[in-house]
Amino acid sequence: MTTPVSGTTTAGTSTAASAPAPAAATLGRPFHALVASSGLANLGDGVVQMGVPLLAVTLTRSPAALSLVAAAPWLPWLVLGVAAGTLVDRVDRRHAQLAALAARAVVLGAGAWLAATGRLTLPVLAVLVLAYGVTEVLADLASAAMLPTLVPRALLPAANGRLVAVQQVANSFVGAPVAGALLTLGGGWLLGAPAALALLAVLLLARGVPGSHRAPAGAGPVRAREGLGVLLRHRVVRPVVLTAAVLNMASTGYFTLFVLWCVGPGSRLGLTPQLYSVLAAGLAVGAVAGSLLAPRLVARVGEVRLILGAWLVAYAALALPVLVPHVAAVAVTVLVVGTTSTAGNVLNQTMRQRLVPAHLLGRVSGASRTLATGAMPLGALAAGAAAELAGLAPALLGATAVAVTAVVVLATRLRQRVVDEEVSRAARAG
Numbered sequence: 001m002t003t004p005v006s007g008t009t010t011a012g013t014s015t016a017a018s019a020p021a022p023a024a025a026t027l028g029r030p031f032h033a034l035v036a037s038s039g040l041a042n043l044g045d046g047v048v049q050m051g052v053p054l055l056a057v058t059l060t061r062s063p064a065a066l067s068l069v070a071a072a073p074w075l076p077w078l079v080l081g082v083a084a085g086t087l088v089d090r091v092d093r094r095h096a097q098l099a100a101l102a103a104r105a106v107v108l109g110a111g112a113w114l115a116a117t118g119r120l121t122l123p124v125l126a127v128l129v130l131a132y133g134v135t136e137v138l139a140d141l142a143s144a145a146m147l148p149t150l151v152p153r154a155l156l157p158a159a160n161g162r163l164v165a166v167q168q169v170a171n172s173f174v175g176a177p178v179a180g181a182l183l184t185l186g187g188g189w190l191l192g193a194p195a196a197l198a199l200l201a202v203l204l205l206a207r208g209v210p211g212s213h214r215a216p217a218g219a220g221p222v223r224a225r226e227g228l229g230v231l232l233r234h235r236v237v238r239p240v241v242l243t244a245a246v247l248n249m250a251s252t253g254y255f256t257l258f259v260l261w262c263v264g265p266g267s268r269l270g271l272t273p274q275l276y277s278v279l280a281a282g283l284a285v286g287a288v289a290g291s292l293l294a295p296r297l298v299a300r301v302g303e304v305r306l307i308l309g310a311w312l313v314a315y316a317a318l319a320l321p322v323l324v325p326h327v328a329a330v331a332v333t334v335l336v337v338g339t340t341s342t343a344g345n346v347l348n349q350t351m352r353q354r355l356v357p358a359h360l361l362g363r364v365s366g367a368s369r370t371l372a373t374g375a376m377p378l379g380a381l382a383a384g385a386a387a388e389l390a391g392l393a394p395a396l397l398g399a400t401a402v403a404v405t406a407v408v409v410l411a412t413r414l415r416q417r418v419v420d421e422e423v424s425r426a427a428r429a430g
Contacts, residue, residue, distance in 0.1 A: 027150075030150050032208075033208020036204055037101075037202075037205040037208065039166045040201040041104075041197065043175050043194075044175070044193070044198050045175065047193055047194045048108070048132065050180070051190045052069065052190075053066070053070065053256075054179065054180070054183055054259065054276070055187055057260070061264070063392070064384040065122060065384075066256060066259075067256050067383060067385075068122075070377075071377030071381050074252065074376035076130070076137045077133070077369055082366045082367050083366070084141055084366050085366015087138070088138070089145070092212055093146040094209055094211075094212075096141075097138070098205060100137075101198050105199045107128060107135065108128075108192070108194050108195035109192065111125075111128040116192075120187055145365060147160070150209070160346055161291045161294065162291075164291045165292065168288060168342060173283075173284030173287075176277045177277045180276070181274070183277075184274070237368070239413050240307075243406050243407070244371075245372045247311065247315065247403050249378055249402075250315070250402040251315070251318070252376040252380050253384075253386075253395070253399045254400065256379075261392050261396065263276050282331055283334045285335060286334065286336065286337065286338025286340075287341075290339040290340060291343070293339070294343040294344075297343070303347065303416065304414055306343065307347060309340075310344045312407045314336065314340035315403035316404050318333065
């Protein structure tokens with residue numbers, strides 16, 4: 001149930017971020033084809049992200065062993081994020097996404113065959129999820145970099161809001177309970193269904209988004225270090241990305257252990273995998289609300305205040321189901337986390353696309369995701385070790401404390417005045 005922070009800047013003007021959503025037709029048919037393809041792929045993602053930990057729990061109750069499986073899909077971001085971002089800026093972004101989704105179908109199809117024939121073990125599952133994570137890196141970066149080529153810049157807030165809403169509904173609201181149902185049929189179904197969805201996403205993207213989608217020509221050859229350099233020099237991007245890395249590390253560690261806290265006869269709550277999957281759908285309900293509310297709230301609250309407030313509420317709420325181990329506390333927590341974290345991510349993604357030059361978008365996204373998402377496997381492994389030493393409850397509360405502290409530190413350094421200055425600078429640079 002991890003909801004990663006995008007690790008991108010929240011900079012931008014309140015007017016732009018709060019512009020009213022245009023009519024759907026103005027976004028164009030290629031955009032809607034991209035959204036539909038992304039929805040299918042994210043439905044498969046939701047099945048995998050919810051189903052694999054539940055499948056792993058049937059193979060082990062060890063926090064350390066479970067942390068290895070939890071770390072596997074995020075490890076490619078740490079190792080390949082910058083390189084993949086550079087690749088996305090060198091090749092046709094549509095082709096990159098098609099290749100990644102096709103490879104995902106092959107990986108998950110192989111996993112389905114192994115599960116159906118009774119050959120799926122915990123180490124094999126970890127390798128399969130690792131390979132799946134590689135495809136996720138390339139597909140996500142290509143999709144994010146391609147979106148600004150499909151819609152006018154003035155419509156990016158509305159486009160990102162709708163894309164995030166569809167992704168979250170498919171991923172958590174539909175994917176989570178579907179994963180619980182498929183798990184009752186067997187691991188073959190759990191991995192085979194998202195393989196088929198990936199193939200459908202390939203067909204829809206290939207037919208619905210025609211033409212070339214290469215990066216605009218820059219001022220020289222494509223170099224990976226340029227994206228990292230922009231990230232590290234930027235007064236807004238740098239602190240937000242570093243904070244996002246800490247938040248992602250803490251939240252991944254938390255949710256790695258949370259399934260052990262909630263599911264199974266040896267857990268604190270004793271939930272079934274099916275009920276846990278249904279509760280996880282609350283993330284998507286909150287995500288839809290957050291994606292719709294963010295552009296409207298930012299004009300009243302202000303960008304910096306909205307981001308910091310949303311993150312503080314989201315990560316403080318993680319303590320609730322530990323201190324009050326009841327199914328109602330879990331339901332409230334996932335709803336609050338889904339709403340607040342998504343509101344921040346919508347603004348982050350939109351402003352990154354506005355501040356970063358189009359020919360650098362893949363590289364800056366890759367560098368940002370390398371730091372922000374690459375911290376997630378470290379969080380999973382650290383949480384597994386902490387739980388082995390201190391127990392589940394102290395490890396869960398420790399992860400919560402780390403996240404809240406990171407937001408408080410960012411609040412002492414990030415100011416709206418600095419954000420506005422960077423927006424003006426970006427506008428002058430053209």
